Amino acid sequence: MRVFSHVQDTPSRPGRISLSDTLLAAAQNVQAVLAGRSLSDSLAATDPALRASAQAVSFHVMRRLGLATALREALVPRKPTNPLLDALLRVALALLETAAAATDPDAESRPGREVPVYAPHTVVDQAVRAAGAHRKLKPFKGLVNGVLRRFLRERPSILAQALRDPLAQYNHPQWWVERLQQAYPEHWQALLEAADRPGPLALRVNARRAHVEQVLDAFDAAGIEAFSPMPGAVVLAEPRPVQALPGFEEGWWSVQDLSAQLAARLLPVHDGMHVLDACAAPGGKAAHLLEQADLQLTALDFDAQRLARVSDTLQRLGLLSGKVQLRCADAADVHAWWNGEPYEAILADVPCTASGVLRRHPDIRWLRREDDLARTAALQRRIVDALWGVLKPGGHLLYATCSIFPEEGELQAQAFMRRHGNAQRLPAPGQILPIIPVGSADSCSRTIWPHAHVQGVDAPFPVTGDGFYYALFAKKG
Numbered sequence: 001m002r003v004f005s006h007v008q009d010t011p012s013r014p015g016r017i018s019l020s021d022t023l024l025a026a027a028q029n030v031q032a033v034l035a036g037r038s039l040s041d042s043l044a045a046t047d048p049a050l051r052a053s054a055q056a057v058s059f060h061v062m063r064r065l066g067l068a069t070a071l072r073e074a075l076v077p078r079k080p081t082n083p084l085l086d087a088l089l090r091v092a093l094a095l096l097e098t099a100a101a102a103t104d105p106d107a108e109s110r111p112g113r114e115v116p117v118y119a120p121h122t123v124v125d126q127a128v129r130a131a132g133a134h135r136k137l138k139p140f141k142g143l144v145n146g147v148l149r150r151f152l153r154e155r156p157s158i159l160a161q162a163l164r165d166p167l168a169q170y171n172h173p174q175w176w177v178e179r180l181q182q183a184y185p186e187h188w189q190a191l192l193e194a195a196d197r198p199g200p201l202a203l204r205v206n207a208r209r210a211h212v213e214q215v216l217d218a219f220d221a222a223g224i225e226a227f228s229p230m231p232g233a234v235v236l237a238e239p240r241p242v243q244a245l246p247g248f249e250e251g252w253w254s255v256q257d258l259s260a261q262l263a264a265r266l267l268p269v270h271d272g273m274h275v276l277d278a279c280a281a282p283g284g285k286a287a288h289l290l291e292q293a294d295l296q297l298t299a300l301d302f303d304a305q306r307l308a309r310v311s312d313t314l315q316r317l318g319l320l321s322g323k324v325q326l327r328c329a330d331a332a333d334v335h336a337w338w339n340g341e342p343y344e345a346i347l348a349d350v351p352c353t354a355s356g357v358l359r360r361h362p363d364i365r366w367l368r369r370e371d372d373l374a375r376t377a378a379l380q381r382r383i384v385d386a387l388w389g390v391l392k393p394g395g396h397l398l399y400a401t402c403s404i405f406p407e408e409g410e411l412q413a414q415a416f417m418r419r420h421g422n423a424q425r426l427p428a429p430g431q432i433l434p435i436i437p438v439g440s441a442d443s444c445s446r447t448i449w450p451h452a453h454v455q456g457v458d459a460p461f462p463v464t465g466d467g468f469y470y471a472l473f474a475k476k477g
């Protein structure tokens with residue numbers, strides 16, 4: 001059994017993180033997500049001492065929430081009226097089932113290395129202790145103990161009963177599964193499985209401060225296994241705390257997924273150009289654009305708090321200058337922010353369901369509702385149509401989303417072409433799916449991964465980018 005090194009399975013003592021505290025914090029996070037709050041926001045409010053361990057457990061529970069819910073329903077058919085109790089039961093059941101699967105020779109899949117695995121008796125003891133330590137849960141200590149012990153005694157039959165529910169089998173809402181089945185009849189299962197594995201730690205090298213070889217040499221000297229799967233990018237074999245990596249203080253690189261790193265490479269820009277990043281926060285792609293060329297850049301976002309992060313990002317990388325203008329406004333309402341000077345290039349990294357980044361945000365599937373898709377697609381249409389009006393003839397607009405739903409990708413791009421007779425579609429990757437390793441023969445498929453960026457790479461370990469969509473349009477003169 002592997003126990004996370006930062007979590008002890010003994011009671012709280014000053015300076016030590018107990019598993020019971022972690023379970024309680026994870027239950028509070030799960031409760032928050034079930035109430036519609038994002039896991040990142042909820043974790044930000046978690047005691048900093050507990051945050052890393054609570055995150056590891058909460059991420060795992062999000063990836064197993066369908067199964068944990070079905071197990072809880074099988075054991076306690078009437079939903080507990082205390083939502084924290086319900087969440088604690090689901091957290092403990094997710095961990096117990098994972099622990100059991102780790103040693104079950106008949107289990108279909110073994111937990112991955114990133115999954116928190118604790119001895120079953122430890123999970124039961126610590127969940128009971130967690131209940132006892134919380135004023136509102138104290139009366140339910142006996143129930144928690146009884147439910148979890150019964151699960152351990154009767155696991156095969158309870159698991160079989162739970163797995164009759166598709167939610168338990170797939171750990172995604174049914175509507176999500178159906179949409180993927182429809183869009184990707186051959187890949188939907190692989191997509192569901194990929195969503196439950198963590199994405200690789202990918203870095204974008206800041207061309208103004210370092211180059212890939214320099215970063216790889218520094219990592220090698222520090223005993224960190226890494227390679228470069230495409231120009232300007234470095235991927236680590238194992239996730240690590242980024243502040244401890246060589247070059248962090250020096251601004252040599254930024255954390256950015258491989259698929260996201262394609263944006264600034266796809267939009268044709270050169271020194272002196274007047275460029276708009278229309279949905280810019282927190283500034284990853286704006287920074288990349290400025291690392292590539294000396295631009296007159298307007299970074300726009302309608303969320304003031306998030307826009308402040310653009311400033312921080314550019315500051316850290318030494319990219320903030322008088323040539324960069326930050327504007328807080330609705331991109332679709334051009335009269336509110338546009339000074340009348342057309343842009344030569346526009347990046348439209350529009351808001352989306354984020355269905356392509358479940359590896360890093362496993363809560364997203366539980367937060368989204370099916371009708372969000374149509375609402376988000378309508379917002380994207382409104383934004384991109386407005387932006388088309390501020391693009392100079394001869395200029396380029398790159399449409400991007402971190403989604404794998406065609407309504408936000410290819411269908412959106414095709415509808416855009418039908419609405420704008422003066423648009424010409426140029427080669428771009430289209431839909432990128434997070435299931436094909438970079439460097440494999442299959443990654444040369446244009447619909448899956450832009451082959452130009454990966455051909456000839458001899459990958460020492462398999463790497464995939466997040467789910468993303470790119471379409472590039474030129475405005476006829």
Ligand SMILES: C[S@@+](CC[C@H](N)C(=O)[O-])C[C@H]1O[C@@H](n2cnc3c(N)ncnc32)[C@H](O)[C@@H]1O
Binds near residue numbers: 282284332
């Ligand atoms: C996918 S994120 C952008 C990520 C960013 N390009 C980066 O690389 O760091 C989408 C952004 O669009 C912003 N947004 C949403 N609706 C908007 C609107 N109507 N006008 C401008 N920005 C908007 C959100 O606040 C969010 O920061």
